Amino acid sequence: MEKFAWVNLLYDFYGQLLTDHQRKFVELYYGQDLSLGEIAEHYQVTRQAIHDVLKRAESALFKYEEKLGLAGRFIEQRKRLQRALQILDEAKADRISEARKIINEAIELF
């Protein structure tokens, strides 16, 4: 997974453990895809200041994932559930559509 998507996923899992300050800049940079320059201009601070906050936020997110590993497990789980859905798509039968619906709901819980 490419870094941008990975930080976004980690933020979905552990973002609430960051400071308000860190969350704000992660949301602008990773969530809304603003540039360092745009964020710096809006908050009247240097690009370096934004960069430093983002680095610390990323380090915190990577540390949580290193300790808990929940985002990695989620990716593995989603792969398996999607494979199961494919198989069920092939074997068309009556109750299977109900099973597909439930598996999709389970995927969407995260």
Added chain:
Amino acid sequence: MEKFAWVNLLYDFYGQLLTDHQRKFVELYYGQDLSLGEIAEHYQVTRQAIHDVLKRAESALFKYEEKLGLAGRFIEQRKRLQRALQILDEAKADRISEARKIINEAIELF
């Protein structure tokens, strides 16, 4: 869910964010089901000291779940996946056993 099981589940999710000290006592009390008295005797400290460490550890685990909610989502997800497995059990067909296997693997990832 009864408190003992709930603390054990939260510990599975967030235990690595506790201190070594907290982890040790949570594992003995909640994981190995030793009494406060047994733990206190083994470590030559008061029951109250163990009790205080456990209370702080529980508070930390509850706080992580309040912020992240991952254990709650896991329970909801597992319910749905188990329902899907039941439905697949009823509709017996060729590829379905493969789907069941994958769904079970997904459940066991957590």
